Amino acid sequence: MSAAAPVVITGASGLIGTRLRAALRARGTPLRLISRAARIADEAGEEWLAWADLPRAVRGAAAIVNLAGEPVAGRRWTAAVKATIRDSRVSAGQAVVAALRVTPAEQRPRTLVQASAVGYYGSRGDALLDETSEPGDDYLAEVCRAWEDSSCGAEELGVRRVTARIGLVLAPEGGALRKMLAPFRLGVGGRLGDGRQWMPWIHADDAIAMLLAMLDDPRWNGPGNLCSPDPLPNSEFTRALGRALHRPAVLPMPEFALRLLLGEGADPLLQSQRAVPALARRLDFRFGHPALDAALADLLKR
Numbered sequence: 001m002s003a004a005a006p007v008v009i010t011g012a013s014g015l016i017g018t019r020l021r022a023a024l025r026a027r028g029t030p031l032r033l034i035s036r037a038a039r040i041a042d043e044a045g046e047e048w049l050a051w052a053d054l055p056r057a058v059r060g061a062a063a064i065v066n067l068a069g070e071p072v073a074g075r076r077w078t079a080a081v082k083a084t085i086r087d088s089r090v091s092a093g094q095a096v097v098a099a100l101r102v103t104p105a106e107q108r109p110r111t112l113v114q115a116s117a118v119g120y121y122g123s124r125g126d127a128l129l130d131e132t133s134e135p136g137d138d139y140l141a142e143v144c145r146a147w148e149d150s151s152c153g154a155e156e157l158g159v160r161r162v163t164a165r166i167g168l169v170l171a172p173e174g175g176a177l178r179k180m181l182a183p184f185r186l187g188v189g190g191r192l193g194d195g196r197q198w199m200p201w202i203h204a205d206d207a208i209a210m211l212l213a214m215l216d217d218p219r220w221n222g223p224g225n226l227c228s229p230d231p232l233p234n235s236e237f238t239r240a241l242g243r244a245l246h247r248p249a250v251l252p253m254p255e256f257a258l259r260l261l262l263g264e265g266a267d268p269l270l271q272s273q274r275a276v277p278a279l280a281r282r283l284d285f286r287f288g289h290p291a292l293d294a295a296l297a298d299l300l301k302r
């Protein structure tokens with residue numbers, strides 16, 4: 001990818017987008033950032049644009065990273081929330097394809113990195129899940145399928161499309177790890193439900209490195225699990241976090257309490273996905289933080 005051609009990012013203000021922007025800025029890549037909110041660029045090389053400007057943003061860009069979507073985890077899923085979770089993602093994918101379609105072929109980006117999630121696979125107990133595994137049939141799996149399908153029209157336009165099935169991205173500044181830190185630091189953390197559900201986690205630095213590889217390397221194509229090679233059951237993850245914080249992790253949160261708090265919205269915490277990054281392995285992607293204890297030590301020293 002030419003350093004001078006811009007990259008377009010939707011959902012760029014979020015946890016992953018903020019880190020991806022920093023990584024791309026560091027390589028001198030100009031950024032066109034699509035947001036629902038009017039924003040003033042405070043970093044050189046960044047231009048914030050509205051969704052209505054997407055066709056203009058796409059023209060002459062090297063690539064698009066489509067991350068936008070209503071937050072999923074840690075909230076009650078009312079019918080309205082469920083509709084927004086789904087519609088925000090499907091309409092973002094459709095808007096990307098519509099923008100590509102009106103762009104002359106010679107000015108069209110070559111690459112689309114489309115976000116998805118390991119929720120694609122549903123809840124699958126101890127089964128090893130790689131990119132060839134069947135999708136699940138619950139609500140989140142259906143959302144992920146519709147999300148992935150929403151931008152498949154890009155391929156007909158000759159755009160290389162990589163679908164990043166993202167696991168739990170661990171970063172101290174946001175997402176799941178940040179939510180877990182407060183109870184664990186107070187010594188009231190513990191496993192969720194029976195703790196047997198597999199958690200496909202990834203250190204945020206590896207998540208960004210893998211997204212950059214997807215942008216740069218044309219061998220990445222189709223679905224790719226964006227998670228570490230070492231998924232762990234929730235009970236082991238919990239013990240590792242307790243060790244990293246030098247706190248006990250002995251107060252489990254039973255499934256009924258999570259259901260009382262979040263209803264169906266507890267699914268992301270209780271579902272089991274033993275997902276492995278088979279495509280990344282095949283392409284010889286080097287994980288900086290493949291093991292959880294060392295990854296947590298690194299994340300929490302900052």
Ligand SMILES: NC(=O)c1ccc[n+]([C@@H]2O[C@H](COP(=O)([O-])OP(=O)(O)OC[C@H]3O[C@@H](n4cnc5c(N)ncnc54)[C@H](OP(=O)(O)O)[C@@H]3O)[C@@H](O)[C@H]2O)c1
Pocket residue numbers: 010011012013014015016017034035036037067068069070071072084088115116117118166167168169170175176
């Ligand atoms: N972080 C993870 O562990 C993880 C795991 C699996 C999948 N993913 C997926 O990867 C993507 C990026 O993750 P993230 O952690 O960076 O998410 P995030 O922090 O929640 O950011 C998502 C971005 O999407 C935009 N957005 C939010 N609600 C929207 C709506 N209703 N319509 C259109 N845009 C909306 C927001 O940008 P503006 O406010 O600027 O419009 C926001 O900055 C998300 O789609 C997420 O579901 C993340």
